[in-house]
Amino acid sequence: MSDDVPVLRMESVRKTFGGSVVLRDVDLEVAPHTVTALIGASGSGKSTLLRCAGLLEDVDDGAIWLDGEEITDPRADRDAVRRRIGVVFQAYNLFPHMTVLENITLAPRRVHRVPRARAEQQARELLERLGLGARAGEYPDRLSGGQQQRAAIARALAVRPRLLLLDEITAALDPELVGEVLDVVRDLKGDGMTMLLATHEMGFAREVADQVCFLDSGAVLERGTAEQVFGDPRQDRTRRFLRRIVEAGRL
The missing domain is CATH 3.40.50.300 (P-loop containing nucleotide triphosphate hydrolases)
Structure with missing residues (x-):
């Protein structure tokens, strides 16, 4: 474009x-x-x-x-x-019953049909970049507020948006x-x-x-x-x- x-x-x-x-x-x-x-x-x-x-x-x-x-x-x-379009809200809106990795890979897998292995690899790369690499297997309630918001940003970025709304x-x-x-x-x-x-x-x-x-x-x-x-x-x-x-x- x-x-x-x-x-x-x-x-x-x-x-x-x-x-x-x-x-x-x-x-x-x-x-x-x-x-x-x-x-x-x-x-x-x-x-x-x-x-x-x-x-x-x-x-x-x-x-x-x-x-x-x-x-x-x-x-x-x-x-x-x-x-x-990626969207990040005030409230983190992470699914509490899913791990951080599962939250981030949900849209790429279900909506964009990205194979699980590739979606997880891309998600782990995002998490490493955002300082959450060691938290991939954690559930949201085990994270601080700042960590949850960074995970929410990673989730928005996982779909490779053209526009990010914050x-x-x-x-x-x-x-x-x-x-x-x-x-x-x-x-x-x-x-x-x-x-x-x-x-x-x-x-x-x-x-x-x-x-x-x-x-x-x-x-x-x-x-x-x-x-x-x-x-x-x-x-x-x-x-x-x-x-x-x-x-x-x-x-």
Whole structure:
């Protein structure tokens, strides 16, 4: 796929729940091999945007493209689209009755029909890379929160996604475990993985993001480079949000 074509493009995307507008005419492009960070207060629509991008929620209006293919077209093969997108949530969502290795090999074997031996080899390579090589045979409840989240990232990477969606992946972690998970994202950026992430870790977003989008009441109120949005925001609402973040010592 040409690097001139956005991996993800959203145009005039609108989503409501029970009469409440959660996304308001969202336009967004994510270029190949870049990281886009979604920032904003809780309830601003970040998680819903990610879920719509991953076809985990239907949009009420607008359209979404993945590698130039309109995936919101009713004729699109939604299962095939989802196989090209990796998603990691706040909650690790690992199957508790399966070992770490079984969790990671499930989708490659069942969905992509990868032979067991090759799926396990690839999973072990991922686990080694993420510092979990010795934990392959463990069950999730034997892992720390940071280890579980790294295992969840390995599971998302096991399907070799075109796009990785990360939804507040450090929100459920104790502060001392946050760094080990963010280090994984830094490494993925170095590999050229295309990522769209929602985060409250403002310093991290400023460090790794090529593009930052500030959401407010379901709308993308401001977008730009990390340097521009954090260093010289154009919108008063963005400035007020970042001022509170600074006052709270989070930036």
